[in-house]
Amino acid sequence: MKKILIVEDESLVGHHLKLILISAGYKVTGISESVGEALTSIDEQKPDLVLLDIHLKGALNGIDLARKLTEKNMAFVYLSANFQGALLEEAKSTMPFGFIIKPFREDDLLTTLDVAFYRYQNSLESSRQQEMELNQKLKEIRDHEGDRMQKLLRIADNLQAYIPFDYLNFILKTTNNTTVTSIGFLRIGFNEYQALGEQELMNVTGTDGNSLKNIYSSLPATNKAQYINSEELDLLCNQNPLSKIITDTYDFESALFFPVSQANSTLVRYEFYSRRGNTYGQQHVALLSRLLNALGSVLEGDRQNPDISNLISYPANEPVLPKERLRDFDGIVGQSRPMLTVLDHINTISPLDTSVLILGESGTGKERVAKSIHSLSGRANKPLVVVNCASLPANLIESELFGHERGAFTGALEKRTGKFEMADGGTIFLDEIGELPIDLQVKLLRVLQEQEIERLGGKGPIKINVRIIAATNRDLEKEMEEGRFRLDLYYRLFVFPIIIPSLRERIDDIPALSNHFISYYSKKYRKAINGISAGAMAQMLDYSWPGNVRELEHFIERTILLSKTPIIEQVLLPKYPGSKATEPEVEVGARMKTIDENERDYIITVLKSCNGRIRGASGAAAVMGLPPTTLHSKMKRLGIK
Numbered sequence: 275m276k277k278i279l280i281v282e283d284e285s286l287v288g289h290h291l292k293l294i295l296i297s298a299g300y301k302v303t304g305i306s307e308s309v310g311e312a313l314t315s316i317d318e319q320k321p322d323l324v325l326l327d328i329h330l331k332g333a334l335n336g337i338d339l340a341r342k343l344t345e346k347n348m349a350f351v352y353l354s355a356n357f358q359g360a361l362l363e364e365a366k367s368t369m370p371f372g373f374i375i376k377p378f379r380e381d382d383l384l385t386t387l388d389v390a391f392y393r394y395q396n397s398l399e400s401s402r403q404q405e406m407e408l409n410q411k412l413k414e415i416r417d418h419e420g421d422r423m424q425k426l427l428r429i430a431d432n433l434q435a436y437i438p439f440d441y442l443n444f445i446l447k448t449t450n451n452t453t454v455t456s457i458g459f460l461r462i463g464f465n466e467y468q469a470l471g472e473q474e475l476m477n478v479t480g481t482d483g484n485s486l487k488n489i490y491s492s493l494p495a496t497n498k499a500q501y502i503n504s505e506e507l508d509l510l511c512n513q514n515p516l517s518k519i520i521t522d523t524y525d526f527e528s529a530l531f532f533p534v535s536q537a538n539s540t541l542v543r544y545e546f547y548s549r550r551g552n553t554y555g556q557q558h559v560a561l562l563s564r565l566l567n568a569l570g571s572v573l574e575g576d577r578q579n580p581d582i583s584n585l586i587s588y589p590a591n592e593p594v595l596p597k598e599r600l601r602d603f604d605g606i607v608g609q610s611r612p613m614l615t616v617l618d619h620i621n622t623i624s625p626l627d628t629s630v631l632i633l634g635e636s637g638t639g640k641e642r643v644a645k646s647i648h649s650l651s652g653r654a655n656k657p658l659v660v661v662n663c664a665s666l667p668a669n670l671i672e673s674e675l676f677g678h679e680r681g682a683f684t685g686a687l688e689k690r691t692g693k694f695e696m697a698d699g700g701t702i703f704l705d706e707i708g709e710l711p712i713d714l715q716v717k718l719l720r721v722l723q724e725q726e727i728e729r730l731g732g733k734g735p736i737k738i739n740v741r742i743i744a745a746t747n748r749d750l751e752k753e754m755e756e757g758r759f760r761l762d763l764y765y766r767l768f769v770f771p772i773i774i775p776s777l778r779e780r781i782d783d784i785p786a787l788s789n790h791f792i793s794y795y796s797k798k799y800r801k802a803i804n805g806i807s808a809g810a811m812a813q814m815l816d817y818s819w820p821g822n823v824r825e826l827e828h829f830i831e832r833t834i835l836l837s838k839t840p841i842i843e844q845v846l847l848p849k850y851p852g853s854k855a856t857e858p859e860v861e862v863g864a865r866m867k868t869i870d871e872n873e874r875d876y877i878i879t880v881l882k883s884c885n886g887r888i889r890g891a892s893g894a895a896a897v898m899g900l901p902p903t904t905l906h907s908k909m910k911r912l913g914i915k
């Protein structure tokens with residue numbers, strides 16, 4: 275019997291809830307009226323889920339309690355009379371497993387709990403599975419013959435999907451245990467990193483050798499795990515000069531430190547840094563703690579040769595790639611920071627069988643992401659069936675999805691296999707799920723729950739094994755409020771959402787996407803066009819792209835068709851966002867710039883848009899998709915200072 279704790283300061287409501295839950299077959303472990311009471315009760319009774327009101331007796335409220343429950347990895351559902359604006363946002367940030375709005379209908383309460391248990395179980399299972407995989411990976415790294423730099427790099431690369439970072443710094447001790455040094459990996463692409471040993475650190479931070487030695491020797495010994503966010507990071511930097519130079523150089527906003535005592539005592543601490551605020555929490559510390567044995571022995575093989583002088587054996591400043599995990603995301607172009615987060619999510623979710631909900635404006639690449647998840651999953655050799663729910667006439671959707679028997683309705687002359695059956699063993703991609711009529715949403719929910727379908731006019735249910743990926747550009751929360759989308763279906767699908775940013779939010783991707791489409795369409799239309807001028811690129815970077823990548827793609831296609839020069843010299847985009855793009859005009863007979871002149875202009879424009887920064891995820895090299903050293907030599911050749 276599942277156990278639920280009710281946290282509610284109005285005793286009438288509390289007792290009413292208790293009666294409903296008991297008659298639905300739950301065990302109610304108690305009714306607490308304050309956060310303190312609730313925590314004691316949780317320790318004693320170990321409920322499976324907590325149903326909590328936001329307003330409680332005492333100084334702390336339900337959101338404070340929720341934060342503690344998140345740290346304990348416990349399931350909880352909010353219950354409140356008002357979730358408005360900021361309060362709702364704050365409540366959502368604690369990642370609840372459901373919301374119930376007072377007054378509620380009994381049915382809605384029970385469905386929400388049912389869904390919450392399902393989601394909790396699902397997230398638990400996927401995190402267990404991921405943890406097992408990570409443990410296994412760390413063992414493989416330990417047993418693998420290879421140099422230490424590759425080992426550290428592979429550790430960093432494997433941790434990325436679980437603990438996102440822009441920089442992972444390993445603090446290490448030398449053989450005699452007296453000298454400390456560090457090796458850091460700065461993320462510059464999906465699985466591309468810039469290695470920073472002592473020399474590189476001195477170069478990028480402008481610190482001289484003696485100062486760096488002093489910094490290392492004065493590093494505070496941190497023996498406990500800690501995560502640090504925003505303002506606290508400044509405080510930490512005051513005490514930790516190494517964190518200070520790293521944070522100042524790369525504008526980090528949060529950090530997580532985790533000490534590990536390595537069997538051969540060479541590795542002392544993992545330091546994760548992120549440019550996003552509030553990236554780290556108790557769940558990351560808990561994960562690292564569970565991996566402590568694996569992390570503690572991962573460099574064990576180096577016991578015979580614990581000298582770290584061979585660490586920096588790579589050509590300095592060249593990006594390093596781990597020898598495995600080279601992912602091809604099925605043609606997804608873009609390495610901007612928001613896009614790297616999307617790629618990380620794809621990488622994590624693909625091997626699991628969980629449903630995925632892809633959210634994003636029209637033309638952002640939702641279908642492309644769905645294809646990538648399918649092709650990276652264990653179902654890749656089975657079909658991926660794409661259904662656009664918006665383009666099907668309402669009266670045909672059901673037979674289209676579930677199929678029909680001959681004679682099931684007037685006009686059903688032949689038996690028809692539905693899309694779900696076609697996708698058996700594979701994946702179905704339900705695009706524009708927000709358009710699905712409400713009665714079919716119930717049927718879809720049943721497919722998700724029971725993994726079976728029923729053909730129209732059929733004799734009974736048919737078992738199927740299909741993974742569902744759904745996508746929408748609608749605001750589903752608003753659709754639910756207005757009664758057009760079912761809450762239970764939303765939560766079933768929302769187990770793993772992937773949010774694709776609009777192109778406006780990742781302008782760093784515009785050069786790479788443009789070059790990709792230029793090369794694709796110039797080949798397709800057999801035109802010798804191989805680049806775009808700096809001025810034209812600057813205009814493209816300035817435009818707001820309301821139609822996102824699709825608009826960019828169509829624009830380049832038209833430009834290629836009309837262009838008469840080997841380099842696209844000029845583009846004419848609307849001045850006001852929202853107005854229609856004008857067709858590009860091509861200069862005829864004008865003096866053409868040389869390729870070098872164009873390259874020079876392009877590099878200068880990108881450098882300007884990156885505030886002169888070359889390295890780093892938002893540096894010019896990353897924007898152009900070049901290693902920083904290559905960019906340096908190009909700049910030297912073209913006389914750019």
Ligand SMILES: Nc1ncnc2c1ncn2[C@@H]1O[C@H](COP(=O)(O)OP(=O)(O)OP(=O)(O)O)[C@@H](O)[C@H]1O
Nearest residue numbers: 605606607608635636637638639640641642823824
């Ligand atoms: N990151 C990307 N890299 C390469 N091509 C992309 C990328 N994102 C989108 N595209 C291309 O842009 C076009 C639109 O993408 P897609 O159809 O996946 O968008 P969508 O979000 O599903 O749109 P809608 O909501 O209108 O269905 C496609 O031709 C797709 O291949």
